[in-house]
Amino acid sequence: MFTKIGQTQEESVRVWFEGCEMTVGKGLSVAAALLGEGITHFRNTPVTAAERGPFCMMGVCFDCLLVIDGQANLQACMVEVSEGMCIERQCGAADPELDPALAATANRGETTP
Ligand code: FES
Numbered sequence: 276m277f278t279k280i281g282q283t284q285e286e287s288v289r290v291w292f293e294g295c296e297m298t299v300g301k302g303l304s305v306a307a308a309l310l311g312e313g314i315t316h317f318r319n320t321p322v323t324a325a326e327r328g329p330f331c332m333m334g335v336c337f338d339c340l341l342v343i344d345g346q347a348n349l350q351a352c353m354v355e356v357s358e359g360m361c362i363e364r365q366c367g368a369a370d371p372e373l374d375p376a377l378a379a380t381a382n383r384g385e386t387t388p
Contacts, residue, residue, distance in 0.1 A: 290360040306351035318365040340365045
């Protein structure tokens with residue numbers, strides 16, 4: 276689906292997506308790196324479980340939410356890959372137990388994005 280253009284010898288980092296190791300270009304956003312590996316399903320919506328993937332690639336649409344290194348609700352297009360990063364799909368609403376910031380919000384009775 277996506278093809279790298281102007282590819283040069285680049286430095287790389289190892290990341291894990293859903294437990295699978297992959298080597299991706301250093302400096303890429305998580306979204307660009309996963310799309311480059313052919314991964315387009317990043318999250319499922321909370322209500323219908325519809326599959327979503329990056330759309331805007333600039334932090335506007337929130338369709339690229341992932342759980343990165345245990346922190347939910349991170350926009351993959353706004354986070355740079357780093358060595359050893361653990362990336363998981365976000366299925367439905369984020370689990371407050373995975374994200375202390377969400378748990379604090381839930382305890383105050385506030386809604387989250
Ligand atoms: S792709 Fe739209 S916010 Fe990340």
